[in-house]
Amino acid sequence: MMKTTTRIFNFSAGPAVLPLPVLEQAERDLVSLPGVGMSILEVSHRSKVFEDVLARAEADIRTLAAIPPNYRVLFLPGGASLQFTMVPMNLLTDDRTADYLVTGVWAAKAVDEARKIGKVHVAATTKAEQFTRVPRPDEVVLSPDAAYVHMTANNTIYGTEWKELPNVGSVPLVSDTSSDMFSRPIDVSKHGLIYSGAQKNMGAAGVTVIIVRDDLLARSAATLPSMLSYAVHAENRSMYNTPPVFAIYLLGLVMRWLIGQGGLAAIARVNERKAAKLYSEIDRTGFYRGTAQKDSRSLMNVTFRLPSEALEQQFVKGAEQASLDGLKGHRSVGGIRASIYNAFPEEGVDALCSFMREFERRNG
């Protein structure tokens, strides 16, 4: 069932599995880029080589999501966690309120950081239901003076995902898409700002992609620290300082691969099929129990429980022995989590389904 004798199935929530052809390309460029005479790790960020890498990565991202021309694409360090701070620092003015849709731990962290910067309103939360679903449209109550509305597109810990964007009228929608970016088509024009740490669906840890509508850059005060200003980074085309060259290069390779897979609509069909197989196995007899409510189920992080914690431990251990790695749920909720991002191979899903069937037969 395994692709090669040396690689296992990696269900980790992130950093996560990468497409094998991407790794093989990076391996080829690692000691000496053909025609350049040095490693991709050694090229100057001011070199023609890197200029081309950056331009192509941006162009491919624009192609994949059909990004309108009035949006900028930025490549920044610090992960989504730094965006929890940069979003309110740049977009929240003293006279306004930042609205947050709280659907889990990461959304709550974003709220905590925003509260250090300015006024925050929780416009909806499903905490009372242990974040087992995302809010319904009628549960979202915006502030009259909302500077923006912040959402978390997919919630890795709880295995939930927004199926439709919340209706926010003319207020800029800011979305943390770190865990489902480019796993399905995304309507950029309905957002003011999108940010995504690369290490789940876009590449390796070390770079975050920001897509921001032009007019919002005017909100970045000139008094902001340069490294924390979207306007400064946009003006310098992500080259205000030395960017994470290799992380951007690798992200570019993943974007190329994604285009080769047929783009977002095509990968979405694969992701739907992969997730459907797992959810169908979960729902088959009742031995396994999905933790997310059905209409909020994530296609990226499939979370479920077994009849007892003892069985869950046994399940994780047995899976590891079968080369199915990283299935332990997040330490805050326990249970099982299978993360099946874009690059996760379908045969790995099949392998997990078989393992689940067999495990149930022996323990059910």
Place this chain on the structure above:
Amino acid sequence: MMKTTTRIFNFSAGPAVLPLPVLEQAERDLVSLPGVGMSILEVSHRSKVFEDVLARAEADIRTLAAIPPNYRVLFLPGGASLQFTMVPMNLLTDDRTADYLVTGVWAAKAVDEARKIGKVHVAATTKAEQFTRVPRPDEVVLSPDAAYVHMTANNTIYGTEWKELPNVGSVPLVSDTSSDMFSRPIDVSKHGLIYSGAQKNMGAAGVTVIIVRDDLLARSAATLPSMLSYAVHAENRSMYNTPPVFAIYLLGLVMRWLIGQGGLAAIARVNERKAAKLYSEIDRTGFYRGTAQKDSRSLMNVTFRLPSEALEQQFVKGAEQASLDGLKGHRSVGGIRASIYNAFPEEGVDALCSFMREFERRNG
């Protein structure tokens, strides 16, 4: 003269040349880490594999610089440029002044960012001499209420370097060592905080090493954004969020390599020898003219001029044809710059000296 037929000599100021054995090791780990079954780019930051990488990198850094136990070692994103902001955010309180020693463009940028945070005093500057040297001890005038003194250990653009640390009494000394870190022994105990972007002497772009004295962590206010707080990163041992896994892994390989070279005293001897060869060639006849004053000459970035800009252009072009790359001086000052960091091979220095001798013969 070239090490292999496919690699050239890379004199770039950073990102810069890496040790070939490090690149070859990374190449071997890129598709599947032996015994792990996945790429170093795919392992979870919570995995045992990465825990070991992080612990070993820290241990090796501690060994190399004999770091006292009351100092923390942190691995953070954002480069030295983000430290320009984090240093004053964390260490500068409202009732104090931050003292800066201004020795070039990067020091001046650090001042600009600190001024956005609090009160700044320029305690010495050699701007009047176009930064061709670092200040003398008697030129440094500290504030009576100095929160810290900030210096830039090596100035890449002007080719200057502090030969001795300035005397700052009991005021914490903060040093940006991005361009000469671990090129020579460093007395950590004389510093309050040291920061170094990795992409010159420590690894690839994407991670910054911070060495900070324990007691200074108490200055980080609880109201600081988490990602910008030294205290938060120290408490979480650089794992507050997903760190740049690959950049830390690569830095660890460079530290191993450096230990294998005999450590800081040994590499300093090599660096002195490499620089002496180049400066001696520069001083030989007067055709070339070193831009830094002799007692401030950098061992990392050797800057010089030719009799005319036309000859400089010809020099850079001819050098490129001879596989000597990246010799063009920084766009703000022009001229020639040969960056010869730890990993830059001595045979590359010899090749440049030969090229200089021949260029002078033809054009002198």
